Amino acid sequence: MVLSGCAIIVRGQPRGGPPPERQINLSNVRAGALARRAAQSQPDVKDTPDEPWAFQAREFLRKKMIGKEVCFTVEVKTLQGREYGMVYLGKVSIGWDLFDFSVSHELVKPYIPEQVRLCDLEDQAKAAKRGQWSEGGGAHTIRDLKYSIENPRHFVDSLHQKPVNAIIEHVRDGSVVRALLLPDYYLVTVMLSGVKCPTFKREADGSETPEPFAAEAKFFTESRLLQRDVQIILESCPNQIILGTILHPNGNITELLLKEGFARCVDWSMAVYTQGAEKLRAAERSAKERKVRMWKDYVAPTANLDQKDRQFVAKVMQVVNADAIVVKLNSGEYKTIHLSSIRPPRIEGENKDKDKRFRPLYDIPYMFEAREFLRKKLIGKKVNVMVDYIRAATAGAETGPVPAFPERTCATVTIGGINIAEALISKGLATVIRYRQDDDQRSSHYDELLAAEARAIKNGKGLHSKKEVPIHRVADISGETQKAKQFLPFLQRAGRSEAVVEYVFSGSRLKLYMPKETCLITFLLAGIECPRGSRNIPGGIAEPFSEEAMLFTKELVLQREVEVEVESMDKAGNFIGWLHIEGVNLSVALVENSLSKVHFTAERSAYCKTLQSAEETARQRKDKIWANYVEKPPAELAQVSEEKERVANYRAVYVTEITDGLHFYAQDVETGENLENLMETMRAELASHPPVEGAFSAHRGDHCIAKFADGEWYRARVEKVESPAKVHVFYIDYGNREIVSSVRLATLPPSFSTRTLPSQATEYAFAFIQVPQDEDARADAVDCVVRDIQNTQCLLNVEYPGATCPLVTLQFSDSKDDVGLGLVKEGLVMVETRKEKHLQKMVTEYLNGQESAKSARLNIWRYGDFRADDAEEFGYSR
Template structure:
């Protein structure tokens, strides 16, 4: 750097970091002082202007020396450490003498006081000065050089207007100071504006000022500053002034050898900054490419960088898939070549939503129709990509999040976020440009974002400017869609209209099973449940009053077939009739294919006798016959019936009494209880001791385990400080004992030698058979207290009586007396009998009912009131009428 016409700063070659600097003052000459701005802390002082020819002398040296090698000799060193000497251009003293050149050009005067006559260097300087005077060079010209004083402008009254007046055209400038790698002080020519410019689109590590006034550099801050200084300081450059938000001037510095912004990124000295990239005029994609290059090479600030998809195979990062469903404006379900279904979320966009409203209060709330522009966004996606092949590029995996009990934020499962394109069009960008989605703003250090994030921001800016969709000032579209699914009266009124209409257009909104669908009728703006006519499709599993109904064979395959063929497609329907529940029955066609016929032909459904009166009956029968001959799917085990009658003798099922010893470990407030088998007690204790010894020898690292629902892992139990195996859910159900809510930091991976393969989960949940759980809280609490006193932490005998919805129903016997625990509760008048209808259980039911009658006669507990009838019992509790 050239400080003035007679002072320069030099430094050696860098070795392992920025080299030390050294100031050299030229001996025996004097040049004019440059302008100096008054300290802002002292408003009474005024700015000092240039002395004549001071700036010209500085410029003479700057153009001669900056970036060049010089040789210097130190002649005098003052007590304050200031060094005076001679500077020569080049590597030795044979080069051009800088002081002599300045004097010869009339840009410096010679210090004649104290001249020693025997010093040839001083004598030569005097001769050169006399020659310059005679030739009237530089400061020796007539007029005194007042025209060489600059009109420096330190303050710009309206920076935004100033930047706009430049019209983003390159302005000649000299970089006067480098604050850090991405902030410089520049002298704009020819008007001498001194401005601070922040490089658009990037940010380098900075120097933080501490409370004591010292500066502490962030990692690589000094290296980044040196990188910029060594290339730009006091160089002639061009600056494009691009924007001025909040009085900060953003710009791009162009040097003949390149663009410093892009170089900083490529060498790992800077990172991209979203808020200022939008104004970068040289192409934001170049900045992203430079940053990506540095990340891949892990240089400088990216030395510890791990890409969001670093652990994924190439085939998992980029693949082609078929869109099966548009879940939301930012999520689709695709089918991979392997046949697997996968949910893909569009990176970095947010679908329309309602802010600050508790939608759970209104059960009628339907997001697809009630949230403004949600329906338009879904329809845009559906029409563009449903059923089509798309290119998927995974950008990042968003980890699963769980909500706390006090938080209103919902829990989200792990999300695969990707850029989805079709025909070269980015679906997310198209959505944002239509105003059907907004772009998510991230923290600067959050690298989990779309690989086309800048294009998304630009698309959103266009949508805002043009007032599209969510950014429109017009009234939001309202969709009044009537849902008549299951509404028998409304369906009856609507049925004649649909029957007369013949084929009606519809969109399949949901597939319940292979033959049961939910349709949206666009012209009628209503939702209906639609059953396929003429076929009998395998039923899937469902909850029934008596428990879970098991799915019939090939029910899942039938539903998958229907989904792939018609879900969210535009179809035509012919309504023939309706059932008593208000569901319409008829035929569904898609691109000339009758769905009922297609299911039968693919051996996923049978022909129903009701099809005989239909015009499609022959087609259905021929399709069924062909499937039957192939013995495909539902016909795989089909055998022709023999003519002679086959009589099946159904054997009466008997109750099985196979009691085994168990240890009751816990009783819940709902009268469910957990047991452990006595047989495996010793094996469990040995396994736990071995596992705890291994954990003590090699304790797990706190917080290293990423918890996922359903995982088996180990947790530290607060009651005794020991480690137990448990299955992760909302609360932690310990496989070998109790329950507790624990923070994720107390979880760890289960050692492989102690997994549930070695020993199955020992804590098994049961409930009592033949008795009803009191609905009244006080009555139930009394029963639970009695059970805790009698059987908790004791050994009993257990027999499974029948299955249940959530757990098996069992009877318990006391180990010593062999008395039935549930029957004892009935005889004490604490619970009522749950009457089962199964024939093989009638003996036990009769015994329980006899016990209940004895409790009634003795007027015990719930039967303590006098006159009553069985139907006086309130179904919501044991509160009887007097």
């Protein structure tokens, strides 16, 4: 550093750290003093201006010597420690020879008159009236030095980010310097945009303690920039701090500091960096990979992953929400991927409507738009996935050891070179997560995400719009029988309607969103009989290939745009029909892939021949559900088709409960002894170790034990919890329901769970009959059934499956009379006709019984034959 025209600071070569400094004053000469700013603690003291020609003298030596290797000799050392001597630049003396040169350029004057040679040079300068000997005294050489800027933000904006010539006068630390802006002589403090170096912490006693690598970073910047001619791009001025980038002919100091591990990127000032934020990230990444200096202990977020797990190509199968997708890997495995560093739309505070069921997809503003954007862009497409970090599982305060959030794989997902997260943010459909400065678990394209968010805010897109938020009034009529009935004619008349598959329950059961009608419906595939999953079968054992059928349907149609033809509706309010996707009939596809069989109802459809042909092809392959298929001889097939009869395989059951809807619960007599043994053992154990009263916390779906009115404990399942005093329970071995206080409940011992013995009460309904919807008529039928069969042993035969339970015929164990047929003959119910050929004999018998009740005008037939409006009044179909 050149302090003035007659003083310099030198230091040796660095060895293991910044070398010590030494000030050398040139012997026998004196230059003018440079301007000094008064101490802020002394407001009465004024600033000291330059002496004439002082700055020019300093500049002459600065340009001549800065950064050069010199030799020096010390001639005089004062008591105060000041050293005076001769300095040589190469073979040129910066003492006499340089002084001689300096005097001839009117920059310095001799201090000791005895030096004849110097006096001669001074006399020549005086005679020629050069330099400080010129007329006027050199007032024009005094700088108008400006230590502060009245409006720094306006000053920075006025430069339009154009490079400004400057001299670096002081280096505070590696990333903060004091610069003299030319030609107007503004002395400003500049902080490097986008980075931060370790600093020196000022202690209470006034001393400074350097952070690790602070001294090295400062030396790195000083040795390259101090008193160098540079250009500075002034980029921003937040909170009176001027941010800029310093450009030297040999490079950009910001990038060099990062590359050598002397600095880290900072998000808050990265946005204003004009030279390309990706260059800074790349420089920092290089230092991290080499583990230099600040990053010596750095461990990358994906260090434990193999290369194939860090970056791969996968097919998008589902959009979970606005920041998560499910992809299928080449191995066939499914994996959930979260988009790095973005936050989906959310409701701030308690803004949920407590009067209705909260549905995030439709009730959170812009959540539906975000999901739709991803769905249309990604579903069924192959994407590039680059894993940025793995977010560890976190435990919530109330959940104990159970993770509140499971482990999440966070990645940058691109398709066709487009970063999906960036596209989502640029449309205002998500926001960027802000991190702590030392948190490296973030997107590898974090700066692009911030820039995209800034554009979205500026343009008022999506979440940043000041317009009224979009509202999606979507009616969910799944299971709403009355609403579904009203809606059915519209769908039937519409022919093929557009829909989006929102959820797949099983291979043939789906939830659809109808965009034109803005409603959600449950849709069952027509014409096929698909293997049922565990949730749809009493006992919870899934049929073979039910899981494969569901995965097949998911992969083909989940969240895809499809067309549906609605033909009818079942009793539970589920629509039945055909689903097409890109010309493929899903029912036919399932049959072709041996994942479903043709149902007899397909005979009435236009797709019957196609389904039968597909089933025949699948049978011949003997794959999946047809793996054990044995083809019957043609003669036997003909005989079966001609003489097929209903199979009567009655088994003994004990009827335990009759419901108001004319369903009943029954226990198999075969397993009755097992139930008795279990109950006896359980009660003995509870008697020896009574449960603690009130210790059980009831939650919907929990299995427990409940104390019945007889004072005994029974196995039960919690169906609803209104309050601790009102808990709805279902007795799983008997079929009855009760509302009890939680003090009458206790934990079910594991040795008596449903794994030891499944629930013994199975729900059934009567086949071939229609249950009256008129309350009085239905009550008469229920009373009759209760009187005849409750708590008695009967014989049961399953005739055909129903929407919620099997439909059966029931016989009295002694007389073998049909209970359902007796209800028909008593005129308490009407007959439900069936189309199956093998059931026609039973249907005919029931219809004959109905005719006899009509003739006798019993109960519902007491007014004679029904008219159409009478039938509807009593709750029967026309």
